[in-house]
Amino acid sequence: MNKNVAIVTDSTAYLPKEERERLSIYMVPLSVIFAEKTYKEELELTTEEFYKKLEGAEQLPTTSQPSTGQFVELFTDLKKQGYQQVVTLHLSSGISGTFQNALTAGEMVDELEVHGFDSEIACYALGFFVREAAQLALKGAGVSEILTRLEEIKATLKAYFMVADLGHLHRGGRLSGGQLLVGNLLKIKPILHFVDGKIVPFEKVRTEKKAIDRILQLLDQDLRSDGRYEVTVIHAMRPEAAEQLAADIRENYDNVVDVVISVFGPVIGTHLGPGSLGISWYKQAEA
Incomplete structure (x- = not known):
């Protein structure tokens, strides 16, 4: 396995856990808040559970992005694992601050280069980017090659x-x-x-x-x-x-x-x- 480039995304890519594990993709969850109770999506609330709760909810739930600290914790762990570089791909910065928090966290972890990619989209469309980036990383591709391919995908997506x-x-x-x-x-x-x-x-x-x-x-x-x-x-x-x-x-x-x-x-x-x-x-x- 190539330990030079780690691939990080967030839960809104909705990539199945088995696929993330197979492709060595690291995920930081966003959260849904029902009546002041917060659930990390996928980790604490499945899609099926969410829609069942939604049926009986008196008020529409709200959502929240991962904190900068969550990204710092993950990036620090990736550095300890031996990674030197990270490509972190997230849902559109136009609808969430997740991407910016990831970039801020990257600046706070020494001796680790964090390269951000704003997908400008969400859901499995984001997953398309993440999946290809991970496949390239596993083949030993460098950051430049990965980012070039991501821009090619964006042009046709x-x-x-x-x-x-x-x-x-x-x-x-x-x-x-x-x-x-x-x-x-x-x-x-x-x-x-x-x-x-x-x-x-x-x-x-x-x-x-x-x-x-x-x-x-x-x-x-x-x-x-x-x-x-x-x-x-x-x-x-x-x-x-x-x-x-x-x-x-x-x-x-x-x-x-x-x-x-x-x-x-x-x-x-x-x-x-x-x-x-x-x-x-x-x-x-x-x-």
């Missing part, structure tokens, strides 16, 4: 999400009462995406089917071009719908895609709400 429950957005203060009323009357399903690291509306589409069809149309535009793509279908307690979407994508583009299913875990689920669906993809490196 896209992600679109459909919010199922406008009421959830309203409860969180991200939708006015008037917008909620009109949206419900028109059965609007907003499609969201990331621009400059922030979640913004892409299109307002009527009905879930039209929203999903529109995202698939955007996917098709890229998959009809040259190259092979990695695709993830992301869901918030919609396993059957996610499985069907993944199966349809595999059937239609079998020779050009690898498809995995992921989740909107507790922290991101707090902001998007249950029932949400999304698709993210990027172009694989040429052989």
Whole structure:
């Protein structure tokens, strides 16, 4: 194993524990707060447990980022393990201070070079970056090669999400009462995406089917071009719908895609709400 470069991320990549262990990925958790009780996502609260608690919650939970101290503790341990350099990859700095806290911590640990990468995104789309960085590190790649590849991924990566429950957005203060009323009357399903690291509306589409069809149309535009793509279908307690979407994508583009299913875990689920669906993809490196 290459002890020169350690790969660090946060829990919002929602990479399965087995995958993190296999690829030697280190993870720092974000937290969800229900009625003043704090849970570190994945470590103290699974995705399934989160959505069950959400159903009975009188108030919408809040979220919090890892402290600088948590990163200092991890980086110090990595130095003791023999690592000389770290590439730390995190959810968008436009929606969380996690990335900045990691950079601040890196400056506080002597004799360890910490290189930050702002994914400008979240969920398994972030996981795409982390997974490739870890694979390169295990092959002995240096920091420069890893960061170059991450920028290549960013150039082709896209992600679109459909919010199922406008009421959830309203409860969180991200939708006015008037917008909620009109949206419900028109059965609007907003499609969201990331621009400059922030979640913004892409299109307002009527009905879930039209929203999903529109995202698939955007996917098709890229998959009809040259190259092979990695695709993830992301869901918030919609396993059957996610499985069907993944199966349809595999059937239609079998020779050009690898498809995995992921989740909107507790922290991101707090902001998007249950029932949400999304698709993210990027172009694989040429052989």
